[in-house]
Amino acid sequence: MGSFPGHVLPGSLFLAIGAWHVWCSIVRYVSNPKSFRVRIWNPVPGFDGSLRYLELYVIVVGGFVDLCVEFLYATHLRIVVNGVLNPAHMNNFEHSGMLLMFFIFGVITLLSEKTSYLPLPEGALFFIASATFTSEYLLFLFHSTSHIGLEGYYHRILVLLVGLCILSAIAGALVPTSFPVDLCIGVSVTLQGLWFYQTAFTLYGPMMPDGCTIQDKEQIKCSSPEQEVHGELLANFQLFALVFGVLTSVAAVYIYAEPRFSRPDLVNSRASGNA
Structure with missing residues (x-):
């Protein structure tokens, strides 16, 4: 059994990182498509470079x-009971392991980017990120x-x-120069954050489907199989609405960014080269 804040807090982090990645991916591509490369993280410009590593x-x-x-x-600090991990909080321990992986990924990326102690290529950081998401998937x-x-x-939708x-x-x-791949990274992380939010508001907030309730603070039960199917169909619609909304927003951001950040000199030189 989860909770409202237990879904909103990680959802906020995924949503912020994903939306920032989408914006930066589009701006970098329209600025110079020819030299575009996929990035695992994006620096924050301005402020004399003091916020460069804010995302990390x-x-x-x-x-x-x-x-x-x-x-x-x-866990209320009741981590060990009778010499073993507290069985009443195994889900919290599992969540902690997943979050530890994200913490380690952030630390490794910071060390790689800011210091000379652990210089790693961008591809290696992507594989570390995939391992981090894999730990979340298995959890x-x-x-x-x-x-x-x-x-x-x-x-199950979250797992997907x-x-x-x-x-x-x-x-x-594997494809370090692909704009669609870079954009897909931001979109997938954004959708994950939004689905955390959707789960929080639907299962632990004001959007609980009719006929379904939380019983004994342990389990969500529906009054009939028909009501449960109705709730699942509602989840399908919510997922469709989120995907549609994110893709529409991506298109709107591209339309907004293209005339503002594109460089005509690069477009003209590319056109001359093709001619």
Whole structure:
């Protein structure tokens, strides 16, 4: 069983990182399509370079804070009981492991980009990112919490979106000059963040489908199989609406960015070369 803040907090991090990646991917491509390369992270411009690594700090700090919430606050520091991990909080320990992977990815990327201690090529960082998403995928696929019924349906959709993040990260390492791949990375992370939000508002907030309730603070149950099917159909519609909204927003951002950030001199030189 999850909670509203337990979905909103990671959802906010994924949404912020994903939306920023989409924006930067489009701006970098329209600025110079010929030299475009896929990036695992994007620097924040301006402020004399003081915010350059803000995205990585968000991943590190956000992952660490969420890790502390899951491992320390949610367990009330009752981590070990009778010499073993507290069985009442196994889901929190599993979440902590996933968040630890994101924290490690952020730290490794910072060390690679800011120091000479761990110089890694961009492709290696993409494979580390894919390993991080894989840990998240396996967590939700083999969760100790029995996600059944409507709750299980929402988490199965989440697993699919995490799988898309894995594939796009691997593609980023294998096809380092592809704009569609770079854009897919941002879109998949954005969709994952939005689906965390959708799950929070639907299962633990005001959008619970009619006929379905949280019983004994443990499980979401529907009054009839028909109501459960109705909830699953609603989830399908919500996913479609989110995908449609994200793709429409991407198209709008491209239309906005193209005339503002494109460089006519590069377009003209490319056209001359083709002629």
